[in-house]
Each structure stands twice: as structure tokens, then as C-alpha cells.
Amino acid sequence: MTRLINDHAEFAAQALAGFAASQVDRVTAVHGGIVRSTTCPDGQVAVIMGGGSGHFPAFAGWVGPGFGNGAACGNVFASPSESQIVSVARACDNAGGLIFVPINYSGDILSFGAAAETLRREGIDVRIVPVTDDIASAPASAWSTRRGIAGCFVVLKIVGAAAEQGRSLDEVEGVARAANEATRSFGVAFSGCTLPGAAAPLFVVPPGRMALGLGIHGEPGIAETDMGTADDVARLLVEGLFDERPPEPGRRVAVFVNGLGATKYDELFLVFARVRELIETSGMRVVAPVVGEQVTSFDMAGLSVSLTYLDADLEELWLAPTDTSSFALGAVARGARREFAEPADGDEPPIPEASPVSQSAALYLAHAFVSVHGAIAENEEHLGMIDAVAGDGDHGMGMMRGVTAAKLAAEQAAAHGAGVGTLLARAGAAWSEQGGGTSGALWGVGLSAAGASIGDTQALPDDAGAPDQRLRPVVEATRAFSDAILATGGAELGDKTMVDAIVPFVDMLERAIEAGSTLADAWAKAATASTEAADRTADVVSRRGRSRIHGARSLGVPDAGAVSFALIVSAVLGQEAR
Template sequence: MAYIFNSARSFAEESTAGFVDLYSDILRAVPGGVARATRTPAGQVAVVIGGGSGHYPAFGGLVGAGLAHGAALGNVFASPSALQIYTVAKSVENGGGVLLSYGNYAGDVLNFTQAQDRLRAEGIPCETVRVTDDISSADASERERRRGVAGDLAVFRIAAAAAEAGASLAEVVALAQRANERVRTLGVAFGGATLPGAEEPLFTIPAGRMAVGMGIHGEPGIGEDDLVPAAALAALLWDRVRTEAPVGAGSRAVVLINGLGSVKHEELFVLYREIRLLAERDAITIVEPEVGELVTSFEMAGVSLSVFWVDAELEALWATPAHAPAYRKGHALVVGERVTEVEALAAVTRTGEESAVSHTLASVTQPGEASAESRALAPLAGRLIAVIADTVDEHVEELGRLDAVAGDGDHGIGMQRGSRAAADSVDAALADGAGLASLLSAAGDAWADRAGGTSGALWGTILTSVGRELGDTEVPDAARLARAVTAASDAVMRVGGAQPGDKTMVDALVALAESFAAEVASGASLEDAAVTASAHSTTVARATADLLPRMGRARPHAEKALGTPDPGAISLALIATAIARAATAQTTAIKENS
């Protein structure tokens, strides 16, 4: 469990502040994360990595000479928002383009892709390499769906070393992809992690047993086995990873022994010795191994083995010097002038963002252009956003428990961070004269930025899509409101890639949109249409208990999720129900007072 924190909601920010203060000689704080303290040399490819907090040294600890130029840091176990990633990239790009690299998780894919699109729209060359080394998370025939775990380090190091050597963006991408294709990881856990402020671990394991194939976000393993001596554990890990060796792997490999938080170095050394003996048995030469904490999961008791089969070029790049807070090799020469605070502020200002990273990613009508009618309706939208935040607050623990069954247990707190940020953005938007579109876009962007993760990106999409359809100039009628909900449903499917039946929020959202549109078309009042549609959405959300997940972090643990409804579908249905009740109550009050 976490012993030292002030507030679970502010833990990630406070931890990052202390981290930057401690390593101010190596890195600096930038909006959305951290960057090298020195300016990226002109024309050099900028390698930007990122992910959720709680995995130190990933990701901020891997920023420095010979490693990443910047890292976007999300909340605990949640991906950074698209705006965080964009601002970190803008802070370090200097004419050579940007490589984005991260573990292959749904929230990270959504947010990094949006950031990439924005960078490209501004004329900045940007490419992506997703790390997919976890052999337990998908079959070999679906390697593109695998998670990224401790193999992150191999991909980040090769990409950054190539960039330092002057490689072009295309060359850096090709080398990073080759590294990803040649690294494989398998892990085991002996106990689950407990998030700051939580009373219970994300999962538990019976005494004398271990979970095999767990993730790094508190996801339980894909199976259990008896706890075994170090030699047998080494054989289990080595033999399973070896069966996944890439074609033409060769006989030289980097070995990474990664402790996930509670397994200490002395134990890892025992495991490494056994792995070395197995490598000798199989005529594999171990090249510059690493043993320690590389990608953690708070205090999870667990360990993973990564094998990175190298060719001559990859081996040479792996051996180059590096100097980051948590990873140092050889003597890395730190080049470039230190970025001053004034220069850093100017760079952020040029991106059009404030240091709070709160401006919208979407192109919407400016508040000053809103009609008087739309501005008059904006406070109503603001009150409904407050209803959303209150609803999430009421159900936050329930949503976390649902998510912990086959995920990382952070859905409740992520929804809470996002919805509260959206509600907090309302007053400023109203003060700026926002109409419906402007207010909803500001709220959506605040939600996406504060929550991060998949739900943050998707709820940001919902609010901005609704706002875009409603506009800032007209008073929307029932038909337009129905089109707005449908537009949000379509946008979420387009951005997230899920379809009805995949056991995601899409199941409940599509049901809501279709039912609401049908009720409006039949002539029902807005209030009645909202009540009927929210009830249908709730029924569909509960019915997801009978589905197997085909998307997201729960997919590798599909059987565990059977019998439990999808937390994203449930939270959407709860919110839809609360909005319908609030709208009905307001209409009743108006009628009684008239």
C-alpha cells in the first residue's frame, strides 16, 4: 500500500514535482510531463515516451541523454491526455521530427494518436512505434494486440540511441520497430498493488500460488500456478519466452530481469543466476543484461523476464552511453545549452497552450461568437455537467470494484478526476461568454486532460461531439439534440474502434443514442425520451455481464470479466439516468412556477 501521500487525487502531480526538483540537473518540468534540461540539437529526432504514473522508472525516469527527450506523464495507471503528449512533444521538437513510443494500451493509443494527428496538422513530422512485448496478452498471431511492459526499455533505448547518432526519423522508426519485433516478456505476480488512498489491493493471490502473465496496471494474471523455487520459476519464464523467439533471432540477447515493486534486488539476482545457466544450456550469449526495477506497478510483488535478441546494429546501439535519472550506462556526454525558464515559457506560449494545459484540442466556435440565445442555455449545460460529476462521486467506489475484476481498478477514480475537472471548467467558460458548443468543448477538453486514459479520451470526445452538433448560435430542438447524441456515439466508435458487443461503453452509448433518436422521432417529449433512452441504456449496460470483452485491458482476462458488467457501460448508463432525472425535475419545476 501507499504510506506517503497527501491526497489520492493529487498524488501524481505531487510526486512529479518532487521528482523534477530532485533531478533538475537532468530534466525540467514542461506542460504535461518532463523533458531533458537541455535543448534538443537542431535537426535531431525527438523521442517522446509516456504512460501512466505508478510505473517508475517508466516513464519520467527514462528521460535524459541517450534516452528519451521527453515523457508525458498521466495520472496513476492512466494514459496522459492528448494535450499533455502534444505539449511535451512541442517542448522538445527542434526540426528533426518526433517519434512517439509507448506501451500498447487502449487509452495510450487513443491519446497518442490524437497528439500525432495534431503535430502532423502543424507540419511536424511525427511517427509512432507501439511496444508489444507481453506474450501473455495475445496469441502470437495477434502480436499487434499485445501489451507493452518491460520491453519498453529496449525500444526506447534503441530509438533514442539512433536519434543521438544522427539517424533520420525514418531510420529511427525502423530501428525501434526492429527492437520491438525482437523483444519478448513474461511476468508473474505474488501479490497485487494497492493504489494510493485505496484500502484493498487490485487483486489477491492465494498463499502458495502465483499469477502468471499479469499486466503492469494491476491486471490479474491469465492463470495461476504453484509458487516454485527460483530454478523452476526461471525455467518457466525462460522456456515460455524462448518459444516466442523471432525468426532469425540469433544467439545473442539482452536479458532484462524486472522487479515490479516489492521483489527486491537480492531476489532478482538469484533469478538472474538461474536464467544465465539456462541461457548457457541453450547456447545463448547474454549481452549487457539489466537487473532491477525497470517498469513497476507501485508495490506489486512480481517479476518479469524480457529477452531482447540483438543483431550487430542493435547490440551496438544498446551499448551506447545513457544518463537519465533511473538508467545510466557508460559516460554520456550531455550536449546542448540548458533551457532557461524564460525560454521554456516562450516555447509553451508558442504552442498556444497555458501551463495548466487546459485549452481545447478541437477547432470550435470561439465564445465571443456565441449568440445570446446559446449563451443563455450554457448555464443549463453547466448544471448538467455538475450532475455528471456528482453522479460519479456517488458511484466512484462501485465503478472501481467493477473495473478491478479484470482491469486495473482505476475507472472510478479516473471518471471522478475527469468529471470534476469538467465541472470546474464551467465557471471560466461562462465568464468568457461561452455558448453551448464552447462550454461543452471546454468541459470535454478539461475531462480528457485531467482524466487521461481511455475513458478520459472518450468522454472528452462525447462532450465535444455533442457541443459541435449543437453549435454556438442556434437554440437546438429535439431533433438536433438527438443528432448530437448520435454524433457522440459515432465519434466514440470511430476514435476508439469498439463496436456494440465488444463489452465497452459503446454498448450502452449506442443503445442510448438509438433509443433517444427513436423516441424523439415518435413525438415523445424530450424528458420522456431521455427517461426511456436512459432506461434502455441501463438494461444494455447490465447485460454486458454476459459478454466477453473484445477490446481494452480486460480482453486478456476475458473469462474473469464474464458475469460482471463493463464499468464504462455502467458509468455511462448512470450518467444518462441522472441527466434524464435532472432534466425532468427542472421541467417539472418550471411548470409548477409558471
């Protein structure tokens, strides 16, 4: 929702003033909107944009060389008035004529039309080319009555480039018509925006559903359907757009994926990846795509895809340099294109030779990773919740990724005849790689150290000898795990970290084994000690926990790393007991 407001009646005006103050080298606020603060050559056509506020960067963010000369800025979602447009247009006039490129809404058309009449009476040549890109708003047979949505970004960028090149008003108008006729957009929305001062969103889309063809102010769309994946959304939009694609094969096409505000960059990139694939598979060629937020609607969730079918002239203009606050091209001379070697996948070093007893222990250990994976899967959400109290809440997800990768690596290593040492090293590397974060890095170094300690050939528990001697390698491996984590993480016992659950585990394991316990008994006692110690971290106020925050909000909640360690050693025991 829109939360930061001083006075909701002044919202748009204050935001615009703030924008202008942040961009004094580029723009100046005049009555009615924003114009370039720098001079243009005499006789250059001036490109006038505009519309309601609430769509930033549209339109004020596109004022600059190679794009718009001025933006008339109405109130929130309201078209600018005639006098606002006249004021902005007058401030931009370079005596080369004006081109108005509004988006096709009746209020905007009324005001831009009235402003054009006023300026023509003053002897200024004004042309109007409304953008009509939204395929959902009228059938193809009536395309010129369609409303304008995000495709105006592409049309205006192209028109601005034509004006910057010094083309005549007739030529620029021709470019504007060609760019508009070549541009089609189709969008979906997942939730409405909340206007400044409003208590509720402008409209609501039921959870898990999406509205097809919704306008940028929440005007009705053509249908509502289930969400699907990012790929599904990409396919749906591209298929809709392809209904009107030009018949000739091999067209070059500018692609613009626009986020409406609350649909964020990563999500847009997911959709773009599939859009690009579909377009290229169809035999067309994607040219200089743009993926981002250019025509927003406050915090509305949704996106649109715009395609502009380029000819040589439109492509030249689409690629021309520009410099605005919100879009720039051709900024700095880039170096030559580098050649990259193909990534050398699959050249994993071979599995070192291992003793049969270590190989059989490794198979057993690979099964233990299955139990561990199950335990973490079951507790993923809980771990995330307790982590969120003191940390960043990602512990459950990170552990899940790590343990999943480690299980897979362990299974593969065991299947290829690895010994225990190699299995632990591979599982650790996979955990660190896929788990990420502090916990991933620590489990990675810990398992690697344990693997190095135990090696691939040592005699293991099922050999002959007194229990405490037979089990010595296991104790040493757990001690190596603990030492590596203490050294790498820098935490000490009592710091409310996973160390608080590790140290009691290793101590109890060693004590029980020295007292003559079997491995199963000793491990059970150690796991219990670890669980109790993890629970006790709830009584501790973190001194130097993961998030390095001063303050003590974590009292009463145990450390997530300690809890997950205890869960894991307990799960190994479950396997042991089978």
C-alpha cells in the same frame, strides 16, 4: 501499500514535481510531463515516451541523453491526455521529427494517436511505434496487438540511442520497429499493489501462488500456479519466452529482469542467475543484462523477464552510452580488465598431529556439536523473537548458520584425526565464517581461544589423578573462551549480553570441580547456573547491548545471546549424560 500521500487526487502530480526538483540538472517539468533540461542538436529526432504514473522509473526516469527526450505523465495508471502529450512533444521538438513509443494500451494509443494528429496538422512529422512485448496478452499470430510491459525499457533505450546518433526519423522509426519485433516479455505476479488513497490492493494472489502473464496494472493473466523456487520461476519464464525464440542458433540477446516493486534486488539476482544459465545453455549469448526495477507498479510483488534478440545494429544501440536519472551506461572510463587467479579452494592446512586421548575426546566433542545443533534448531525461532525486541531479530538465523557450519567442521576434523584443540579452532573458524554477525565473531574467537588453551595432546578427564587436577584443562579452556569474548566484545558482566551467561557458567564449573565433582556433575551445575543467569537478563535494561540503542524496550525479555549460550552448554550436557 502506498502510504505516503498528501492528497490522493494530487498524488501523481506532487510526486512528479518532487522528481523534477531532485533532478534539475537533467530534467524540467512542463505541462503534461517531464522533458530534458538541456539542449539537443537541431534536427535530432525526439523520442517521446509516456503512460500512466505509478511505474517509475518508467517513464520520467528515462529522460536524458541517449534515451528519451520527454515523458508524458498521466495520472495514476491512467494514460496521459492528448493535450499532455502535445505539450511534452512540443517542448521536445528539435525540428527533426518526433517518434512516439507508447506501450500498447487502448487509452495510450488513443491519446498518442490524437496528439500525433494535432501535431501533424502543425506540420510536424510524427511516427508512432507501440511496444507490444507481452507474450501472455495475445498469441504469437497476433503479436502486434499484444500489450506493452517492461520490454519497453529495452526498446526505448535502443530507440533513444538511435536518435542520439543523429539518425533520420525514417531510420529511427525502423529501429523502433526492429527493436519491438525483437523483444518478448513474460511476467509473474505474487501480490497486487495498493493505489494511493485505496484501502485494499488492486488484486490479490493467494499465498504461495503466482499469476502468470499478469499485466503491470494487474490485468488478468493466463493462469495461476504454485510458486516454486526462484529457479522454477526462472525456468517457467524462459521456457515461455523460448516458444518464440528465433530459429538460428547462437543469437546474442539483451536480457532484462524487471522487478515490479516489492520483489527485491536479491530475489531478482537469484532469478537472473538461472535465466542466464538457461539462455547460455541453449547456445545463445547474454549481452549487457539489466537486473532491477525499471517498470514498477507501486508495491506490486512480481517480476518479468524480457529478451531482445539482437542484430549488430541493435546491439550497438543497446550498448551505447546514456545518462538518465535511473539508468546510465558508459559513465566513467574504466580501467583494463583484471585477471583473477582461480580461487584456491580446498587447500585447507593439514590436520596437526594429536594424541590418541585428544583424538578420542575430539570424536566425543563432535557428537556434542550434534546435540548443540539440535538445541539451536529447536529454538531458532524463539531466539529470533527475543532478539527482535532489542536487536535486529537475526540471532536465531545467525546461530543456526554458525552452529551448522561448526558441527560440519567438527565432524570433518574429528574424522580426519584432529585433536580437541584443532577441532575447536576449526569449528570456531567455520562458525565465524558462516554465522556472521556479532555472535558469529564472538563464538569464533571464543572457540579458537578454547582450542588454543587445550591443545591437541593434553591428558583429559579419563586420565588418572584427583578430579580437580584431571579436569583443570577443561576449566582453563572455558576460562580462555570467556576471556577471549570479554576482550573482543568489550562487554562487561551486567551489560545484558552473552557475557552474563558465560561468566556464571565458568565460575560454577571451576567451583564444582575444585569441590571434587565429576565433569558431568560440574557441567550440569554450571549449565543450570548459566540458564538462571540468562533468564535474569530479562530484568536488565540494556546499557550497551548489541544494537547500541538508547531507550529501554528490552525490559522483560532476556538477552538472546545469553539464552543461546545457556542452551548450548545445556545441550552439551545432554550429550554428556548419554
